[in-house]
Amino acid sequence: MHIPSLNYAESLEDGKTAGIQILDAFRNPGFLFVENIPSYDSAQLLKWTRWFFTDLSKEEREKLQPNPYRGYMPAQSGKSSYKEIFEIGAFENPHNHPKEVSLERPLEDTNLWPENCDDFKEFCANFHKQMSSVGANLLKWLNGAVAKDHDWVNLFQPNSLSTLRFIYYPQRPEDDALLLSSKDGQRPLHCSEHSDGGFITLLSTFHYSGLQIKTDEDKWKDVELEGREGLVVNIGEMMVRLCAASGETEVKATKHRVADLGADRFSVPFFFEPKWSAAFDGKPYGELVLDHMKAFVEYDKLHQVIAARDSK
Ligand SMILES: [Fe+2]
Secondary structure, three states: OOOOEEEHHHHOOOHHHHHHHHHHHHHOOOEEEEEOOOOOOHHHHHHHHHHHHHHOOHHHHHOOOOOOOOEEEOOOOOOOOOOEEEEEOOOOOOOOOOOOOOOOOHHHOOOOOOOOOHHHHHHHHHHHHHHHHHHHHHHHHHHHHHOOOOOOHHHOOOOEOOEEEEEEEOOOOOOOHHHHHOOOOOOOOOEEEEOOOOOEEEEEOOOOOOEEEEOOOOOEEEOOOOOOOEEEEEEOHHHHHHHHOOOOOOOOOOOEEEOOOOOOEEEEEEEEOOEOOOEEOOEEHHHHHHHHHOOOHHHHHHHHHHHHHHOO
């Protein structure tokens, strides 16, 4: 299925029209394609993504995994989502030990980097900044269309928890329990059915197919991306609630999944998120994120650390 598109460069000149287009897309189908983003370079992004997962040795990647929310997470065989992840945030805190989860604010941990990788680090820092800027503009334009009297942007800045996640979906090993139990040639999914929990997801998915979204009729449809350069954008449950609090109840966090097409696949979502201290439901946003992450196998280790903290 074809998702509606937004011309980003033109929107910079006319945020009002952009807001209406974004609102329309998030009402139905709940996904938007953002194109014509100045200096967005998916070829460079794919080059560095491949470099991290396929050029860097397994040993070097595995050095970067003491904290499951920053750095590297290996694929877990037999689980519903089979992928390797490298995750970075905006925090470069010299006082924060990179090999320990910060018990107070575990989502503000400092980043972990491979050795001797200044070019990679510089690319990531710039790309994180670029995605933060695109996310802030999309939010501002949507804010204008939904709730002129409220300033949503100040919930997100400064010190946003936004994260950049490099993902590699390798083939499942032949003895993978899910692969062995799959029937009639139906392969297990790369990434299982879910709706996003947060605010705005900006996805670089390159030329890969496999992303499917669920229609109102409960049918799975392939998202058509061939030949399009830009970002697939969707909203999560928290953004839906933020809109609802201003009377906009038609936007939705559409369910999606990633089919396994029998080949390696890379993608890079950027999760545009508020700052830790932004209050939602009387709780700091950071605490709500930790609750939501309990549903994901990738964060088992983080939750063991949090549970140990809370039992003290
Ligand atoms: Fe998602």
